[in-house]
Amino acid sequence: MGRDRTLRLQFGNRIEVVCVVGTRLCTDVYGAAPADAVTFAVKHSDDVEVEIISDGQSEHAPANGGKQWPLDPKTTLSIQMTRPSTEANDNKVTVGYYGENGGHPIDQAGVFLTGIEISLDVDADRDGVVEKNHPKKAVWTWGPDGQGAVLLVNCDKENPYTGKEDCQDDKVFSKDDLEDMSRMILRTKGPDRLPPGYEMVLYIPLSDCDKVGVFYLQNPFFGQRYIHVLGPRKLFHVVKYTGGSAEMEFFVEGLRFPDAGFDGLVTINVSLLEPVAEVRLDRGPEACPRPLSELHGQGIPQTPIFTDTVVFRIAPWIMTPNTLAPVNVFVCSVKDNYLFLKEIKNLVSKANCKMSVCSRYMNRGDRWMQDEIEFGYIHAPHKGFPVVLDSPRNGGLEDFAVKEILGPDFGYVSREPLFEEVTSLDSFGNLEVSPPVTANGKEYPLGRILIGSSFPLSAGRRMTKVVRDFLYAQKVQSPIELYSDWLTVGHVDEFVTFVPIPGKKQFRMLMASPSACYKLFREKQKEGHGEAVMFKGYTGTDTKRVTVNKVLSNEVMVQENQYVQRCIDWNRDILKKELGLAEKDIIDLPALFKMDKQGKAMAYFPNMVNMIVLSRDLGIPKPFGPIIEAECCLEQHVCSLLEPLGLTCTFIDDVSSYHKQLGEVHCGTNVHRKPSAFKWWNVTP
Numbered sequence: 001m002g003r004d005r006t007l008r009l010q011f012g013n014r015i016e017v018v019c020v021v022g023t024r025l026c027t028d029v030y031g032a033a034p035a036d037a038v039t040f041a042v043k044h045s046d047d048v049e050v051e052i053i054s055d056g057q058s059e060h061a062p063a064n065g066g067k068q069w070p071l072d073p074k075t076t077l078s079i080q081m082t083r084p085s086t087e088a089n090d091n092k093v094t095v096g097y098y099g100e101n102g103g104h105p106i107d108q109a110g111v112f113l114t115g116i117e118i119s120l121d122v123d124a125d126r127d128g129v130v131e132k133n134h135p136k137k138a139v140w141t142w143g144p145d146g147q148g149a150v151l152l153v154n155c156d157k158e159n160p161y162t163g164k165e166d167c168q169d170d171k172v173f174s175k176d177d178l179e180d181m182s183r184m185i186l187r188t189k190g191p192d193r194l195p196p197g198y199e200m201v202l203y204i205p206l207s208d209c210d211k212v213g214v215f216y217l218q219n220p221f222f223g224q225r226y227i228h229v230l231g232p233r234k235l236f237h238v239v240k241y242t243g244g245s246a247e248m249e250f251f252v253e254g255l256r257f258p259d260a261g262f263d264g265l266v267t268i269n270v271s272l273l274e275p276v277a278e279v280r281l282d283r284g285p286e287a288c289p290r291p292l293s294e295l296h297g298q299g300i301p302q303t304p305i306f307t308d309t310v311v312f313r314i315a316p317w318i319m320t321p322n323t324l325a326p327v328n329v330f331v332c333s334v335k336d337n338y339l340f341l342k343e344i345k346n347l348v349s350k351a352n353c354k355m356s357v358c359s360r361y362m363n364r365g366d367r368w369m370q371d372e373i374e375f376g377y378i379h380a381p382h383k384g385f386p387v388v389l390d391s392p393r394n395g396g397l398e399d400f401a402v403k404e405i406l407g408p409d410f411g412y413v414s415r416e417p418l419f420e421e422v423t424s425l426d427s428f429g430n431l432e433v434s435p436p437v438t439a440n441g442k443e444y445p446l447g448r449i450l451i452g453s454s455f456p457l458s459a460g461r462r463m464t465k466v467v468r469d470f471l472y473a474q475k476v477q478s479p480i481e482l483y484s485d486w487l488t489v490g491h492v493d494e495f496v497t498f499v500p501i502p503g504k505k506q507f508r509m510l511m512a513s514p515s516a517c518y519k520l521f522r523e524k525q526k527e528g529h530g531e532a533v534m535f536k537g538y539t540g541t542d543t544k545r546v547t548v549n550k551v552l553s554n555e556v557m558v559q560e561n562q563y564v565q566r567c568i569d570w571n572r573d574i575l576k577k578e579l580g581l582a583e584k585d586i587i588d589l590p591a592l593f594k595m596d597k598q599g600k601a602m603a604y605f606p607n608m609v610n611m612i613v614l615s616r617d618l619g620i621p622k623p624f625g626p627i628i629e630a631e632c633c634l635e636q637h638v639c640s641l642l643e644p645l646g647l648t649c650t651f652i653d654d655v656s657s658y659h660k661q662l663g664e665v666h667c668g669t670n671v672h673r674k675p676s677a678f679k680w681w682n683v684t685p
Contacts, residue, residue, distance in 0.1 A: 005305060007079070007111070008032065009095060014110035016089055016195055019081045020272060020306040021117045022133075027077040029095060034107045037097035039068040041105075042077065045091035048113060051078040068098060081115035084190045088114045116190035118200070120270045120308040122149035122182065126381045126681060130185050138309040140265055143684045150380040150681060151212070151266065151312035154180045154253035155387060155411035163402060165412055167255045170228035172215055176408060178226070179383055181215070181251040182312065186270060192243035197275030199302065202229065202250075203236035204268055211314070212266040215251045226251070230268070239270065254314040257413060260469035264314045273302035315378045316474035317387055317413060318680060319433040320673040321447045322613035323500040323507050328354040329614070330373075330670040332363045332397070337657035337668070344612075344619065344669065347650050351614035358400055366396025368663060369670045370493070371427030373401050377675040378411065386672060387411035391428045392464060417464040425452055425461045429491035429667050430484060433477060435498055435507045436678070439580030445678045448579060449477045452484025452492040460485035475685040480578045486567040488600040493666050495568050495591075496575070497609050502616045502646040509579070509586050511572060512609040514561035517590035520637055521548045524628060532626035532633070534605065538655055548626050557594065557604075564593045564601050587641050590623075590634055602662055606654060608638055610664035612671065618642065621664040622651040 007017060007025040009032035019025060029040055043065035044050050050061040054075040061067070061077075069075065079093055089112035096105035124134035124147050140148030155165045158180075159173040166177055186202070204212060214230035216237070229237035229250070239248065258264035329348050333341060341357065348355040358369065366372070374389045390401045392415065406412040424430075434447040449471055454460030462468075462485075471479050484490045495512040524532060530549040551557065575581060592604035603610075606621035613619075625634030632651075639649050658668045 003306070009109040009111070011097065011107045011109040014092070014094075014112055016112045016114070018114045018116055018194060018198055018272065018274065018305065019079070021081050021084055021115055023080065023306060025077075025079040025111075027079060029075055029077050030071050030073045032095070032109045033071055033097050036099050037071055037106060038100055039070055039098045039102060041065045041068045041096045041098070042093065043096070044079075044093040045113070047082050047085075047115065048091050048093055049080050049082055050093060053078055065094070065096065068102060071097075079111070079113075081113060083115060084117050085113070085115040086191055088191045088193065088195050090191070091115060114191060114195060116194070116272075117188060118270065118272060118306060118308060119187045120268070120310050121185045121187060122310045122312065123381060124149050124310075126150060126679075128381045130183050132187060138311055140311050140313045142681065144682045146681060148681075149182060149310060149312045151182050151252060151254040151314045152180055152378050152380050152383060153255065153257050153314060153411070153413070154213075155378075155413055156180060156385060156409055157406050157412075158408050165406065167213070167253055170213065170231055172226040172251075178215070178251050180385070181253045182380060182382065184214070184250040184252050184268065184310065186239060186248040186250065187246070188241065188248075189245045190243065194241055197302065198241075199273045200239040200241055200270060201236050201273060202239050202268070202270050204230050204266070206235060208266045209235055211254065211256045211262065212268070212312070213253045213255055214268065215253075217249050217251070231255070252312065254312075256314070257317055257470065258314060258473040258475070260466075260473060262473070264316070264473070264475075266312050266314065267309060268312070269307050269309045271304040272306040274305045275302050276300050313681075315380050316476050316680060317376050317378060317389060317470075318446055318474070318676070319374060319376045319431075319449060319477060320675065321433045321435045322498045323435040324673040324676060326351060326353040326614045326671050326673055328356055328672040329612070330356050330358065330369050330672070331668060332358045332367045332369050333360055334363065334365060334367045334657070335360070337367065340652065340654055340657045340668070343650075343652045347612070347614065347617060347619045347652070350648075350650075351617040353614060358397070358404065362397075362400055362404060364396030367658070367661075367668055368395065368427065368429070369397065370429045370667045371395075372397040373405070373670060374428040374431050375670065375672045379675060379680060384675060385409040385411060386675070387413055389428070390414035391426055392416050392422050392467065393427045394422070415464075415466045415470045417466045420464045420466070422464060423461045423490075425463050425484065425490045426467060427491065429489070429493045429663075430463060431471075432492050432496070434509075434579055435500070437579045437581070439578055443684075444478065445683060446477050446676055446680060449479040450492050450496070451479055451481050452490055453481040454485040455483050461490055476680045476683045478685070480574065482571045482574060483567060484571075486564070486601055488596050488598075488602040489662050490600075491667075493610055494603070494607060495571065495609060497611060497613065497666070499613055499618065499642065499645070499647060500615065507585075508645065509575065509581060510589050510609050511568060511586060512591035512607060513568065513588035514565045514592055516588035517592050517634075518552070518558075518561070520590050520633065521552055521626070524548055524626060524633055525552060529626065529628045529633075532628045534626050535624045536627050538624045551592070557592070560595050560601070561593055567601075589638055589641070590625075603659065603664070605634075606659045607664050608634070610666040612665050612669045614671070616646055617648050617650065619650050619652050619665050619669075621659065622653045622655075624655070
């Protein structure tokens with residue numbers, strides 16, 4: 001990348017200089033002149049261009065030095081090499097100084113030039129190719145016309161003999177590990193060797209040393225070897241100059257995701273370092289260079305004369321919404337959910353995806369698969385893979401993600417608070433994401449993250465700051481904080497979910513609705529079904545007879561559900577605004593709630609909005625609603641709302657194994673989905 005550099009001449013001497021092709025040497029010709037000089041002339045080699053610049057005007061100097069210019073304090077020379085050298089010091093520029101008579105020069109100053117090309121290159125236009133000297137390689141911009149290289153956090157595990165992610169060591173286990181990294185190429189062209197004392201150094205800022213690692217491919221006699229050259233304990237690496245036309249390939253890995261205080265940008269530089277120039281005496285046939293040690297003593301440091309810079313943005317962690325196709329359904333096996341597992345297996349078989357069952361040995365009695373982890377992915381132009389985010393709740397499933405999911409091309413990340421108390425709102429049933437939306441004139445092509453929180457102005461439960469900071473820092477799925485602390489458990493998946501419309505790039509937002517339930521029950525009462533009984537076949541329940549009439553006449557429950565509906569409507573209004581939704585985009589699913597002793601709400605019958613979505617197949621908690629003409633009127637009503645969209649409803653009995661422990665189907669399952677086809681770097685945050 002072209003830069004100007006100041007060069008100071010010394011009359012009576014010729015200095016040796018390395019000039020990087022594409023850069024200019026700016027020389028004060030007046031300051032190096034002897035006292036009685038009034039004009040000057042310039043001679044130069046054919047591979048050198050020299051411009052005389054005075055008062056903002058420039059003029060090319062002929063190579064033969066046939067013209068003289070008046071000396072003036074405002075006059076400078078601009079020198080540049082047009083091509084790399086084939087030998088060291090094979091080009092020169094000589095400035096002759098003349099007195100009043102203008103005959104022979106009264107003194108001279110000169111430069112021996114060695115031309116070299118240096119370019120540190122990355123895939124700056126995100127097409128999978130490392131271009132040479134891309135003009136935008138040192139900047140990073142968002143959007144379809146943006147530029148800048150992308151880096152993946154190397155958070156999967158290629159080495160089966162370690163329990164940690166690849167980014168936590170400084171070794172390359174296999175070539176598969178290299179595929180997770182971004183290529184960076186240092187291209188050089190020049191003579192077989194540089195003049196003595198010159199070095200090329202690759203380095204990173206101290207602020208980036210814990211965020212990026214760099215490996216270099218060596219080729220010793222007994223096979224290839226990848227050495228760790230930059231990272232947490234290595235801020236710089238001296239690069240061996242090999243001469244001729246050369247390409248040195250490096251592999252770059254991300255070590256940390258964007259987070260609070262880290263915007264995801266990392267910088268890598270290469271600098272050409274120059275020793276203090278040797279002085280060459282050209283006053284007679286004995287002219288020779290004098291070594292630095294004689295002139296200046298030992299230990300004078302080198303100075304950088306050229307720096308090339310590249311910038312990477314570390315790819316964000318991206319959540320997958322229900323509208324993306326399922327790959328694998330995860331569920332726990334516990335002592336009382338055999339029938340639940342059987343029904344989930346049948347549903348998964350219909351949806352034509354895989355199913356992974358976490359054994360009792362691994363889950364240690366913890367059945368809440370949704371609460372422990374959240375699936376997402378990372379993506380760069382050259383590679384992408386799924387990454388599981390581990391919640392800080394740390395129940396019996398604490399080791400599941402590391403021991404059972406982390407592996408080749410399946411990454412892992414977690415955020416653990418140091419001082420904050422972990423509450424139920426840190427479980428990932430409280431972390432959802434919408435499908436792609438446009439709201440308030442802004443597009444969110446990867447959807448928006450939904451986080452349940454406490455009511456504004458209240459001191460209730462919130463998701464821990466370290467997790468919220470992490471989610472906000474990813475930028476591409478701008479989070480929305482909702483009000484969920486009114487619930488006993490406090491999760492957003494208790495009152496909202498999303499379903500696709502098969503065959504269309506559309507979706508519907510489903511919301512739990514006490515109002516819809518009371519409306520349906522009043523209709524059934526009016527039709528003469530007031531004595532229709534609920535909870536028939538309800539496993540593990542008492543024998544109390546609950547009818548439509550009893551529900552409608554329970555004033556305490558009516559008032560409690562009016563409060564619940566207000567809480568849900570508060571969130572409804574936020575979601576309509578922040579997701580750009582209209583009423584036609586929302587479907588209300590009947591639900592009823594009851595209050596616990598702390599005044600928090602829990603589902604009265606299995607909460608149907610807490611479903612699992614597998615493309616067109618929905619696994620919905622069986623509500624055990626009033627039986628009318630041998631059918632559950634709640635199931636019938638929900639089918640009438642969803643099946644016209646092309647969806648298939650399967651009702652799953654989760655009462656004894658999940659509902660009675662304050663969860664439902666969605667809480668007990670988790671889905672790894674295919675990533676979005678949209679390239680996140682085309683987002684405009």
